[in-house]
Amino acid sequence: MNFRSHAAIAALALAALPASAQETAVIGVSIPAATHGWAGGMNFHAQEAIDRLEATYEQLDFVLATASDPGKQVNDIEDMVATRNIDALVVLPFESEPLTGPVQGVADQGTWVTVVDRGLSQEGIEDLYVAGDNPGFGRVAGEFFAERMPDGGNIVVLRGIPTTIDNERVEGFQQAIEGSGIEILGMEHGNWNRDDAFTVMQDFLSRYPEIDAVWASDDDMAIGALAAIEQAGRADEMWVLGGAGMKEMIQRVQEGDEMVPANVTYPPAMIATAIELTALNFVSNAPVSGDFIIGSVLVTPENAAQYYFPDSPF
Amino acid sequence: MTATETQARGTRRGMRLDFHVLGPVLALVALIVIGILLNPNFLSYGNITNVLARSAFIGIIAVGMTFVITSGGLDLSVGSMAAFIAGLMILVMNALLPTLGVSVATILAGMATALVAGLVAGAINGLLVTRGRIEAFIVTLGTMGIYRSLVTWLADGGTLSLDFDLRTLYGPVYYGGLLGVAWPIIVFAIVAILGELAMRHTAFGRHCAATGSNEQVARYSAVHVDKVRTATYIMLGVLVGVATIMYVPRLGSASSSTGLLWELEAIAAVIIGGTVLKGGYGRVWGTVVGVLILSLIGNILNLTDVVSPYLNGAIQGVIIILAVVMQRGRAASR
Structure with missing residues (x-):
């Protein structure tokens, strides 16, 4: 509890900084590589969200890394912290167990952490949790x-x-x-x-x-x-x-x-939701910490057009 | 060596049951009996066609693998290669659609692509092993990763799909047949028969065995060891192309999960069939039996509720080990 409020203060401080000094906030995004259809769609939506946000907000910078196994993902996250000095991490863990420790380490440094889809095996590490149902x-x-x-x-x-x-x-x-x-x-x-x-x-x-x-x-x-x-x-x-x-x-x-x-639906675009919400934390006063569960919706001929993304690989 | 050979010959002459040879056949018969007892539909025309047709992909590849293993090699790249060739075929056929239209010519071009790609991929493996003097395990482990990544990249992480009309035209190559026998089964049978003839009755087959048995001796006996080795990899590559030609019309798509673990199934089938993993002795018809054993296990487990589906892999594993233990056991006690 104590730690959480700490992280929140740190995040607030970081959020306040760029607003006054126009410094850039760096958001690291770490996701599994496109090894199957759903992950391919997820990669597509992540890239699309990043392009859109970079065009909209000058003060945001993104680092995207895709990993083909949990070990590689841990290396990616370590590299982001060490060389890119990230202010926030959006991570879709390859597997819950091996990623829990490294992500906790990132959170301990006061970095904002958003976890997507697969939860970590310890509760209370992340500031924001975005997942399907x-x-x-x-x-x-x-x-x-x-x-x-x-x-x-x-x-x-x-x-x-x-x-x-x-x-x-x-x-x-x-x-x-x-x-x-x-x-x-x-x-x-x-x-x-x-x-x-x-x-x-x-x-x-x-x-x-x-x-x-x-x-x-x-x-x-x-x-x-x-x-x-x-x-x-x-x-x-x-x-x-x-x-x-x-x-x-x-x-x-x-x-x-x-x-x-x-x-x-079990939308791969949930990664875009997570990136957008994380960005909001740095460009606005809207509170975004907590859990965000994306409901599964029944798609019928009547509403299908709404869920059809012709450009996505999935 | 000579003693064993004489003994083996003696056994054959005396028409006594040779369990070393019969082991896999007995296992196959046992599986068929179990299948019949567990489900009356097991012997239905539909089920037999399904099992044989789905065995064809691994089967065609496993026949080629028999030659590679017999000559002392190994190829781990065949599953990824099949996925890559399938992706390439689909891309080529879709690209030719505007010029050639929905026609047999487009499909023939796709088939030619598969055969050429298989030949080139096999030649790369073979030359890296023989000319490059790199262990087959390492070469094909490398190409396995390369082809798997390439197909993921070609598909942009998603799935490559054949144009719907083309798929409808191409579909009969998997679903159709001659006199009620599906095409994949016919092609598998032809490949197996030609493979058996090549292994038993040609100089090439004997050279494979000689190379795998003792490379030095084979070299001194004027066998072109490197040529033989390269040829086995090229042959396997072409057969992967043939298998892909039969595979693509089935679902009309290729993705990074296509052909996953085919290499291990093919190797397992070859070993169950009595070919020696270290090389020197190969048995093509045994490989066919091995392939059928592997697909029957999956089929029988799907047709019954006796075992938890979580244990499918364990049962396959036990049967693979048992089949080999049975052969080795009898062989040693002979």
């Missing part, structure tokens, strides 16, 4: 199933890589469909991967003669599952709900595709 992601999907299948039915579920994120989503989903008469025939890990999802879906199709819908829980897996369903010639029997808001899938929702009736 994983249980909510599952719940919104589950509610959509319950609403669309009022008389119940048989579904299969493709899960992601076995992680806390995946567990929270699946628990949220199961709670939301409880008592709706929807039966989950099978659940297998498709590892957020198109090829794995294709294989798992093929086997589900061989195993169950009656499937009414598929919760693919991710757009990459939805693409794999859709290909398997089309191959089996059972496209008119079932529909697929993906998630995360990949542009190709949002487009299909927008066009009213029967097999892709909706989508659930």
Whole structure:
């Protein structure tokens, strides 16, 4: 508690300085490299937010580093502190455990810390926490199933890589469909991967003669599952709900595709939210410390246009 | 050496069961029986087609890998290479779309790209190993990282997708077939048969084994060791191209997660099939059995709820080790 107010005072002092002396504040941004679709979108939105803010505010300077593993990310952060003298750090931790110590070290020096998406394993280190809502992601999907299948039915579920994120989503989903008469025939890990999802879906199709819908829980897996369903010639029997808001899938929702009736967002653009809020701390008096949870929204043909980013790689 | 050979020959002549050879086949039969017992759909036409067709990618690559390993080499780059070639194919085909249109010519150009890219990539690996005198493990570890990064870079961190109309035209190469047998299965079978013939009945096959068995002796016996080695890598590269030609029409996309860990699956299949990891002895049909064993494990686990899906990897691991232990055990006691 004591430390937090300390950090806040330090941050305030830093925030006050540039305003009077027109000194630049340096904001370091450390994120995982674009090794899969969602991370690619996140990199795109981070770069876009930085370009926009640098053009708008003369007094802000940004350092962006992308890391391919937790060790590299720790090195990036150390370099930022040592050579660029950053006033704030926006970090999307590769993994919670290995990054907690180094980020705590940065915070101890009075630097403003914004943590995005994956929380640190110790509470109270960051000034601002921006994240998506994983249980909510599952719940919104589950509610959509319950609403669309009022008389119940048989579904299969493709899960992601076995992680806390995946567990929270699946628990949220199961709670939301409880008592709706929807039966989950099978659940297998498709590892957020198109090829794995294709294989798992093929086997589900061989195993169950009656499937009414598929919760693919991710757009990459939805693409794999859709290909398997089309191959089996059972496209008119079932529909697929993906998630995360990949542009190709949002487009299909927008066009009213029967097999892709909706989508659930888990926006990679949350990194932009985090960078903008952090910048606000240095250019305005608006208080931005605390937790900022970005809800998962159901995307339907009616509101799809709002979630379609044609330039993003994701 | 001579004693073992005579004994082995004696065993074959006496028509006694040779477990060293039969181990993987028995494992395959056991898996098929388990599959039939656990799920009545296991033997359905759809399921068999699925399993064989999805085995084709790893299978085609593993046949090439058999030659590389037999001649004492190793290639860790094949998975990344497949991803890179898939990305390149998609880019080339999309780029040709305005000039050639949605036509067979565009697809043939894409296929040619895959074969040439595979040949060049294989030649780079081979020449670095033979001319550059660098360990195969290190060379291919390096190229593995390079191709994986290149495909991520080409895709801008996202996914490269083939134009929708082109994909529809190209789709039958994966989904279609001849007389009810899917094309990937036919191509896999042809590659496997040619590989078996090359290994057993050509000078090239014998030179591979000689090189892997003892490089010095092979050199003194007038075998062009470096040429043989380079040729195995080039052949593997071309086969990676062939596998990619079958892979791209399936989902019409490539990303940094394409072909992840294919190299390890291919190597595992080769070893399960009875090829010696240190080189000197290779068995192409054994590799085919190894590939089928690996894909059947995944298939059976998907068709049943007996085991937690968290343990899929553990079961594959146990079966790989068991298959090899069985062979080595019988071989030693012989």
